[in-house]
Amino acid sequence: MIDKKRKLGNLINDLQVGDSYTAVKIIEDRDLLLYLGLTNDANPLYIQHDYASQTPYKQPIVPSVMVFGMVSQVISMHLPGPGSHITQHEMSFPKPVFHNTEVKLTIEIIAIDEKNHRVALSAIGYDTEGEVIVNGKLYVCPAYKPNSLTASSLENFF
Template identity: 80%
Template sequence: MIGKKRKLGKKINDLQIGDSYTASHIIEDRDLLLYLGLTNDANPLYIQHDYASQTAYQQPIVPSVMLFGAVSSIVSMHLPGPGSHITQHEMTFPKPVFHYSEVKITLEIIAIDQENHQITLSVVGYDTEGDKILHGKLHVCPAYEPESITGASLENFF
């Protein structure tokens, strides 16, 4: 990995309250099957149409942890981006999401704690009908500025 530059996300000094990012995602069967296979989750509410049709939902729903996965992906890839880490999350899922639904998720920085190298993000998600499907708050540690290998090795020469 030495010598191969990878772009890191925004560092804490590059972030401002009000910075936001919005992403849309369509929940496909492939996504559900990968999740269910990876976690060995066999909840019939997620995949069995016969069972789900007998519930209040009337059809299979998307596991809430998959929706959180979409949120986590936005943190890891966009805001603040690669090198960041979610340290705490609080999420509510007021409305179920069904297979093949499109969801729009927005994250916004609402607080920055320089001393503890942490930001707080609000998160809200909507379905295509405009109904809220998730909301909450995340505490995230943004990427750290890596030390230069060359700079450290030549420190005595400056």
């Protein structure tokens, strides 16, 4: 990873209200099993078909924190991008997401606070039926451009 040049995300001066990014992802069983293994989360609602079939959902669902992880990934990798950091969020998950569902997420900048070096973003996600599966607002600190003499040691980020 050190040998590959990486670009920092957008700096606060590069961002404008209305900038947006949309990503589409299918949540596959492999992704779910990796998440559950990493977190040691053995909730039967997420993986046991026999249990989940006895609930109002009728089938296993995707953990809402995993859906939030997809929102976080879009922010970290695309808007504002690498070097950014989520400082606050409020999210709701009005409809469960089932395994192997295609999810469409859109992140949009709704306010910029240059004085405090943060941006407000809206996040909304839909399933293939067009129903909202995640909705929220986040505050994000965009990337800072290194300006010290030692910044050259991070040259793989320019």
